[in-house]
Amino acid sequence: MEGKTAPNPEAEEKGEKGADSVRAVNRALDILLAFTRQDAQLSATELLQRVSLSRPTLYRLLYTLETKGFITSSGDPQRFRLGPAVARLTHIWTETxxxxxxxxxxxxxxxxxxxxxxxxxxxxxxxxxxxxxxxxxxxxxxxxxxxxxxxxxxxxxxxxxxxxxxxxxxxxxxxxxxxxxxxxxxxxxxxxxxxxxxxxxxxxxxxxxxxxxxxxxxxxxxxxxxxxxxxxxxxxxxxxxxxxxxxxxxxxxxxxxxxxxxx
Missing domain, CATH: 3.30.450.40 (GAF domain)
Structure with a gap:
């Protein structure tokens, strides 16, 4: 029809991927913010109680954060805590x-x-x-x-x-x-x-x-x-x-x- 823009599947796909990326960043930040001075170490179960994520999504994000140094894990059962990358950013923020x-x-x-x-x-x-x-x-x-x-x-x-x-x-x-x-x-x-x-x-x-x-x-x-x-x-x-x-x-x-x- 005249004056009507035809759908652009490629643009729509890029928009959906962009929204997914933003959502993943928000979820990763929610994980980091779940840690407090009182709860410096958390298990996966405890993290699931604090963030609205499925267990597979939580582990996938934890793996990414650990790869980048924002999370470390130890023990059996596994417990997680903030990693050295957070300390490095904190030092930079404090110094400036x-x-x-x-x-x-x-x-x-x-x-x-x-x-x-x-x-x-x-x-x-x-x-x-x-x-x-x-x-x-x-x-x-x-x-x-x-x-x-x-x-x-x-x-x-x-x-x-x-x-x-x-x-x-x-x-x-x-x-x-x-x-x-x-x-x-x-x-x-x-x-x-x-x-x-x-x-x-x-x-x-x-x-x-x-x-x-x-x-x-x-x-x-x-x-x-x-x-x-x-x-x-x-x-x-x-x-x-x-x-x-x-x-x-x-x-x-x-x-x-x-x-x-x-x-």
């Missing part, structure tokens, strides 16, 4: 990681929601370093700037990091050296931060300034903190209670972007 770039969209969303200054800090020995900052657009605001450093024991963003560092207590003398901070009270604050998931500071470095901060994590542990800063006139106790869940959620989003699922 740019926390500032990864944090930018997370920071921007929190900044848009709160209209307060938002910043990301990381540990540098007994100091904390500001990697990125988005100043509040409001006339009354507090900011320090990218590259700003301060003792890690002073301020919410530092305590949010120390509260989740396994060796923080053993290095406490280093962190508190030269500071007029009560040791027992400081340890209580770290414990409280671990319990609630965030730290708060008031008037510690700047009179009238309030900060709320939560830690984010990478595969090695606590990697830094994301903080919200504003004047006490806006960030009273009630405002802090409302903002804290948003700061925690932002830190959790950043942790996921760094490859860690928050507890």
């Amino acid at each position: 990681l740019d926390i500032t770039a990864i944090a930018e969209p997370v920071m921007r969303l929190l900044w848009q929601e709160t209209q307060e200054t938002v910043a990301v800090f990381v540990e540098r020995s007994d100091m904390r370093l500001c990697l990125a900052e988005m100043p509040s657009p409001q006339p009354l605001n507090f900011k320090r700037g990218v590259g700003y450093q301060e003792r890690i024991a002073v301020g919410a963003t530092g305590r949010a990091i120390l509260a989740f560092k396994p060796d923080a207590q053993s290095n406490l003398d280093q962190y508190l050296n030269g500071l007029t901070i009560d040791r027992a009270k400081f340890l209580e604050e770290l414990e409280h931060t671990r319990q609630v998931g965030y730290a708060v500071s008031r008037n510690e470095l700047i009179t009238g300034a309030v900060a709320v901060a939560a830690p984010f994590f990478d595969s090695k542990g606590v990697a830094g903190s994301i903080g919200l800063f504003g004047p006490a006139t806006r960030l009273d106790d009630e405002a802090v209670k409302k903002l804290a869940p948003q700061v925690i959620a932002s830190a959790q989003t950043l942790s996921r972007a760094l490859g860690v699922e928050p507890a």
Whole structure:
């Protein structure tokens, strides 16, 4: 008929093969994602419970993944685990990681929601370093700037990091050296931060300034903190209670972007 395109069997066959290839890739990725820190080794039966595949298809994909080094197997009955190719990709990803770039969209969303200054800090020995900052657009605001450093024991963003560092207590003398901070009270604050998931500071470095901060994590542990800063006139106790869940959620989003699922 006029204006009607005749079927193209060759094109249709290529389309079907392409769809099959995409489907196979998706299934292979589902297998890799079935492994977790808690389930580092899985049997074929356990994998079948986690992915929607027939046993022949599962074994065919496992064979391909093992050939490429993404899966290894051992034992009888056979058990599977992630292979060296995954470790190689993880190393490349870690070595080229740019926390500032990864944090930018997370920071921007929190900044848009709160209209307060938002910043990301990381540990540098007994100091904390500001990697990125988005100043509040409001006339009354507090900011320090990218590259700003301060003792890690002073301020919410530092305590949010120390509260989740396994060796923080053993290095406490280093962190508190030269500071007029009560040791027992400081340890209580770290414990409280671990319990609630965030730290708060008031008037510690700047009179009238309030900060709320939560830690984010990478595969090695606590990697830094994301903080919200504003004047006490806006960030009273009630405002802090409302903002804290948003700061925690932002830190959790950043942790996921760094490859860690928050507890």
